[in-house]
Amino acid sequence: MITVPFHQDMRVVQWFMRFSRAVALLICAVALVVLAGWWWNRPLLTTMWPGQAAMAANAAIGFVLSGGSLLLSQSRGPWRSRFGRWLSLAVLAIGTATLVEYLWVEDLGIDHLFGVTPARWSGPWPGRMAEPVAVAFVLLGGLGLLLPVRRWLYLREGFAVGLLAIAMSGLASYGIELAGSNGMPFGRVPLHTTLLLLLATLGWLSATPTLGLTRVATADTLGGALARHLLLPALLLPVVFAFVFELLQSWLGLPETLAFVFMALFSGGAVAGLVWWVANLFDTLERQRRESVLLRYDAGTDILTGLANRRAFGEALAGLLHGQREHDRMFSLLMLDLDRFKAYNDEFGHLAGDQVLRVTGHLLGAALRPSDTAARYGGEEFALLLPDTDETGASEVAARILDAFRGYAWPQCAVTISIGVAQSARGDDAENLIQRADAALYDAKHAGRDRVVTATAVASPEAAPRSGT
CATH class of the missing domain: 3.30.70.270 (Reverse transcriptase/Diguanylate cyclase domain)
Structure with a gap:
């Protein structure tokens, strides 16, 4: 049960909780489809479209465990909370085991659980998740384990920031690769893996809407409204900038200097658009505030004399x-x-x-x-x-x-x-x-x-x- 401070917007808090549950269900559904593709040897089910990198089987298992832990974290009952933490511990173990494989060049047998490999696999170790994904699962498991421990709030928020950095870097790398460049450091990370990492991070943050980073976003203040409207666009803008810059060079063949000029124009336009959006948001909120003040004034004021009623x-x-x-x-x-x-x-x-x-x-x-x-x-x-x-x-x-x-x-x-x-x-x-x-x-x-x-x-x-x- 969440206790909402007086300055939190209860409707927004409830929306964040519903979003967290929806994300958990979506993550589990997508990961189960990928596992079905591995089980029945249907490579198309392990990718977003033909020719795209497949999600590793152990990554899909990690997402199912993390989604289940996220659902249980919002359920009542001590045994459900404990079981959810065990699931997060399993997620952390999957990421840690994969990192051990990379560091000591070992094969622990978790990369080919189903004994098959999709027709197109990117990377030297078939079936093994990429290094950034392994690190992300360590952070994701830690995020679930630390959720109920308030004294570790700053560490948990640090894990969330690290996950966001990995997910956004993956999206930016994919955008640059889509524009024509190869050999990007996150190029082996499948797009749906990156998207699920981003959604899982946002889902875990939304599971505690009155604490940490999300506390400001759920506040019944102007700052809360700005955070809810602008944080996601601010996260996506670097991805868009990287894609546009690489597109200008690779597809249009512009020299780097000219590409920088167009990129500066594009960046200025994007910032101007955000400024206009913020100004429009300020205007709307101020109008609503004035209407609210007038309604409160009318409710306690005698219309004829202007005195209190x-x-x-x-x-x-x-x-x-x-x-x-x-x-x-x-x-x-x-x-x-x-x-x-x-x-x-x-x-x-x-x-x-x-x-x-x-x-x-x-x-x-x-x-x-x-x-x-x-x-x-x-x-x-x-x-x-x-x-x-x-x-x-x-x-x-x-x-x-x-x-x-x-x-x-x-x-x-x-x-x-x-x-x-x-x-x-x-x-x-x-x-x-x-x-x-x-x-x-x-x-x-x-x-x-x-x-x-x-x-x-x-x-x-x-x-x-x-x-x-």
Whole structure:
């Protein structure tokens, strides 16, 4: 079971896991087809097409074992994990035995397991995998053995980088040979062997998407998006460059200097294409980010006034009450109501009333600090949350709001507002705090409107009573 950190994109993590399982199945399927070709002496099944180098039988066995180990590494159950490590150990043994054969010029009997050799075999030892492939199987087996051991993460990632280097060198060598050159150092490595090595490495890396090299690629960040889109093209570009350069010389007969000129032009075009791709990716991600911000803003914003809505107010109030309980941080709540707003609507119309609400949102926002919260509580009623503010400071804010309403040049007639102030106390919950502020607002209405009334804090077992104004 994989624990996904908060910064990982769960959908991408799941995609990496599915990719790893698909790679394991594909590797096993291709290797079993090759083994069937060896078993029934069908050379065509051991190559990608007629005349191409065949995959060695022991290499096919190694791929079957590695693919099975990769599948078992993602299965639940300790015995499956242990069996998967035994399979990886067998892969490492196959690579090591082949290297021993090369170093000590020995024949351990693993090169001709089926007693037959395809019609076309490249290399002096029929049936023996090439030296780079033997090294790759040692690294591939080590990669599987070290997968569950976190303290060896850097060594495992080093094995993966070595495997990628072998696979990409093989692809580049094959591309140059395809363009017309012979005698390349990786020329004896069959193309499907090189491709399976590349897929196996990517599959093992994807099996642990929240660790090591793949951790950045699965991150829910801009860097993660760039890695997912650009790493594979960056790996393939050197192969393409090598193929194009050799093609210019071998097929078109261009001199080396002129081939370098065309190669520089091709490289510049490729880099420009990647830059454009990155710019387009940045543009798309920025658009998505802005749309997401707008959606979050709309979900918590009252459209008419531009203030927070009832939902956002409730979340902000819950956060302040939590701070009161955990860190003893006081705050104050102001409940505000426009005076005689229904009569204003009846006399001047709802469009004029909407304009009053818009101006109210502007005046309240202008009177507050960035840390304060102003919300439309409902209809013509508003609420203000003032963190780290006692009832004296809250009363001063309320007085400034009254002055702002009195000094504004209202187009139809003067608009006033009544305000009730309540300071939070230990043991408060949202309901009783709002009730106290509402009661103070009710008192302000009955005292003649256009004024501020501060609630008297009720006594509680945790706090001494406070006197109001």
